[in-house]
Amino acid sequence: MFNQAMACGLLFGCLSLGSAQAQMNHGTHGQLKIGGLNSNHMQAGEPTDWLLRFFDSHTHQQITDFDIMHGKLMHMIVVKDDLSELAHIHPKLSDTGDFSIRVNTQNEDPDNQDLPNTVLSAGRYFVFTEALPKDAEMMIMNHFELSAEGMDSQPKPLEIDLDMDQGEDFGAKYFKEDGSPGVEGDRYRVEFSVELFEWCNYYLPKFYFKILENREGDYLPAENLNEWLTMGGHAVLVGLDGEKLEDRTFYHLHSFSPIDEPALFTFPYDNHQEGLPDGEYKIWGQFKQAEQILSFSFGLRFKNPPSSVSIFRKTAC
DSSP: OOOHHHHHHHHHHHOOOOOTTTSSOSSEEEEEEETTBSOSEEETTSOEEEEEEEEETTTOOEEOOEEOBTTBSEEEEEEETTSSOEEEEOOEEOTTSOEEEEESSOOSOTTOTTGGGSSOSSEEEEEEEEEEETTOSSOEEEEEEEEEESSOOOOOOOOOSEEGGGTOOEEEEEEOTTSSBOOTTSSEEEEEEEEEEEETTEEEEEEEEEEEEEETTEEEEOOOEEOBTTBSEEEEEEESOOSSGGGSOEEEEEEOOOSSSTTEEEEEOOOTTSOOOSEEEEEEEEEEETTEEEEEEEEEEEOOOOOOTTTOOOSOO
16 A cells, blocks of 8 residues: 555655646746747757746746756756657756756766757657756746757657556567667667556556666666666656647656666656546656666556545545
8 A cells, every 4th residue: 555654755765846737837937048049949950059047937037046956957858749759958057047058969968968869850849847946945847849840750659568548567678779679689678567556536656667688698687777866767757648738747757776676666656636647658767877878768558447435535645
């Protein structure tokens, strides 16, 4: 049984960084400039400068001082609207309080390995930012939308790897050495599973990633897995449902390093205000092996169990 004491214990290290619906802004608004212009257009695949500023919605003053959160002053997630591309990157803070980053190129930050692949193809992209103003009790989240121009790119259908609507709770995929999709015999086999726990009048899921590595034909628990950005692993969960950006479900989840079982990472969904809606999602698990950041993704059709009197309790939580 998933109880409140367990939930509080998980919050310290595994706090979800929020959903687009429930925890956005907190009295702030943001401004994104692309190529020095107040524009939401750029050329796909071209190195481009982004500049971000954040303002207090009440005083209209720019927020210029921030605290480190999970190893960085800002976490930025860039995802294409069809969920075919994702980049987890980290802009730098200037002395004037502006965040800046040059996308689609490399920089000196070893945690910005996704940077060359930020906006690769034409289409619509969503940008989610997470930052913690100095001495604030809660981080701020803002979101932006941009359009990348280039050769016509048709939306890619989301491939479902685990279909809970069909009773599935486990899936496995193979990945190449660089983390791109592969076949059996390639370097990695990643096992993804979902478990549901009762909480108040709904369920909370946990997501599990087990990373196995091909060693002379046998897939064994991966070695040399290191903490990344103060956690064992990071995961990004984004919903496919919703035409508008503000209707998309977004969560940034965290796992401690494996404890009981080698190379097994546990990501709690810990929004204790509402359950995860039924729908189609993509989840990316991100892990550091030696000095390489690996991203392993799975398409998920999520389905809550049917409600029943025995499950839905009326007690406050």
